[in-house]
Amino acid sequence: MGKIETTRFAVIEQEHTVKVHERKLPELRPDEVLIKNGACNICTTDYGQWSGARKNLKFPMAFGHEFSGTIVDMGSKVSGFEIGEPVGIGYDNCGQCEFCKKGLTSECVTLGEGRNKLSPDGYHGGFGCSEYVIKPYRSLFKMDASINPSEAAFVEPVGTVCQGLRKLRVSSGEKIVVIGAGTMGVLNALACKAEGCDVLITEMMEKKINVAQNLGLHVVDVSKEDPVKAVEEWTGGRGADAVILAVGATAANDQALEMVKQLHGRILLFAAGYPAPELHVDSNLIHYRKMELIGTFSADVCDFEKAARLISEKKIDLSKLVEAKYPLDSVQEAFEAAVVPGAYRVSVVFDEI
């Protein structure tokens, strides 16, 4: 194979318009790796910008952060990886600042500009939806070669779930409720099951109920049943050990407070909501019930390592969470499919489907 100098990549040019552009690849730095992309999944943030729901993100956006591929070239200071290895992707981190040294790599001081970071050739974003992508080796996590690229691309979202469950301190045998069976709700539920927890998930959309049931999850259809009562029955009146909020909505927050057990209950605020949801709780209740309200967002290196292991060892079944696959040249259609309510992850793939 000759030296790869250019790459084609997808760009959100403006609302409702995503196109394929071409660019010259920058020179590989000593700590960087060139990856031949296998698949890039379209995240809620990506299609939120495309549809106009996320006004804080800038155009043109070379989006894409949920992807996976194979190493084809690397700089002189890369260690622990080999050419030909399949990898999933986490977040960039310098490995040297005070946060990275404590393992809090998601708070790395070099991440300041986030997705709005501007490249010298005038694009925002990280170019994750490119045929070839350059990444520092510290952002990469080894994947088993048997995992298909669209599923290996779940290292980032599963990593965020691993951080949440680490903060929530779930343990085997606990009864956990997950509110919402979208992609992140289902991933939370499957990861809890992998930890040996007993899980109940609540949802109102028929399609999501079916997917969750097909994955072997215990689902409560909230259009037919009162979820608070259902949890009461399921726990023999005790209440759940913990509740994970995988939707950002005031009504869901209210339910969580009623579902969690009387003493030592924990609630994980996993999802954001726009407009911002409210939480109606008086502080005496937290005090007397010794309740914990736990926030989580993003993922650290240890979480990505765990996610890569869970996926590689097939401890969580991602097969039903890939809604559809499109080639790069059909990326506009891919976004149209991704915004359909109830859609799971739509995947842009770089080899034949």
Ligand SMILES: [Zn+2]
């Ligand atoms: Zn994402």
Ligand SMILES: [Zn+2]
């Ligand atoms: Zn750092």
